[in-house]
Amino acid sequence: MPEEINRETFNADPLTEDVSDAAPQTLAQPAVPALDAAAESQQILSGEMQALGAAYAQARANGAAAEIQPRLDYPPYRSSILRHPTKSLHHADPETIELYSPAFGHMDVHALESDLTIQHNGEPLGERIIVSGRVLDGDGRPVAGQLVEIWQANSSGRYIHKRDQHPAPLDPNFTGVGRCITGADGSYSFTTIKPGAYPWKNHLNAWRPAHIHFSLFGHEFTQRIVTQMYFPGDPLFALDPIYQSIVDQDARDRLVATYNHDQTKPEWALAYNWDIVLTGSKRTWTENEALGAEGDQHE
Numbered sequence: 001m002p003e004e005i006n007r008e009t010f011n012a013d014p015l016t017e018d019v020s021d022a023a024p025q026t027l028a029q030p031a032v033p034a035l036d037a038a039a040e041s042q043q044i045l046s047g048e049m050q051a052l053g054a055a056y057a058q059a060r061a062n063g064a065a066a067e068i069q070p071r072l073d074y075p076p077y078r079s080s081i082l083r084h085p086t087k088s089l090h091h092a093d094p095e096t097i098e099l100y101s102p103a104f105g106h107m108d109v110h111a112l113e114s115d116l117t118i119q120h121n122g123e124p125l126g127e128r129i130i131v132s133g134r135v136l137d138g139d140g141r142p143v144a145g146q147l148v149e150i151w152q153a154n155s156s157g158r159y160i161h162k163r164d165q166h167p168a169p170l171d172p173n174f175t176g177v178g179r180c181i182t183g184a185d186g187s188y189s190f191t192t193i194k195p196g197a198y199p200w201k202n203h204l205n206a207w208r209p210a211h212i213h214f215s216l217f218g219h220e221f222t223q224r225i226v227t228q229m230y231f232p233g234d235p236l237f238a239l240d241p242i243y244q245s246i247v248d249q250d251a252r253d254r255l256v257a258t259y260n261h262d263q264t265k266p267e268w269a270l271a272y273n274w275d276i277v278l279t280g281s282k283r284t285w286t287e288n289e290a291l292g293a294e295g296d297q298h299e
């Protein structure tokens, strides 16, 4: 579900205001009506992010350990201030949870569910892509039999969700969800449409870089990770407080897929590779549900 998609009407468009008979503006009457919390400029947010990045770089220079996880309290990500966990973890008995949790078998996941472009009568609009990679443990060994699920916006940057009122078109031929099971070599592959960037109301003119949400289940439902994959060269990286909430550049880079021309299919689809490392110092950043992050929401 959308995270910050509080897309209420935004009355900043001067074209919607009849000013033909309006008295000249005075200093006491701001030209733009007072807006809501989304009024802060990108410049303000970028300044905060740069300061946090500089402080992290200084800490690293002084010998601090690398931070490979996002900061739960990252003020430029405004809503994280109110909803990040403040209490210690509550530990549950995994075996008890397994008694009540849903279960799936290999037969429950059809091979065609990994193709998001064939779920309707027609083909979805947008740039067809193949996203594939491997799920690996900290020693580089493949992790087989993982349930990998993805969800994403369509090519216009729109989710099918009631809270997503972004004025971009829905695509009747694209739902934006798919899943598969990793093979013996830990591999997964999805055929889909490259998602578009979309606005969110963290601040004025805030846009999320294009991304695909990933969820992985292990052999038990207590073994779940949720994360996001990005596309190389996105100009929004530096501007996005969610991406920047991981203050370490190397850790951020591990969320960015690599374009693979050898796997790109002529006249058909561009290919991207993205491996997910579950443990160790090179692990992929994940939204840890146990920590109370918004693991099952899309952001």
Ligand SMILES: [Fe+2]
Pocket: 153, 211, 213, 298, 299
């Ligand atoms: Fe999202």
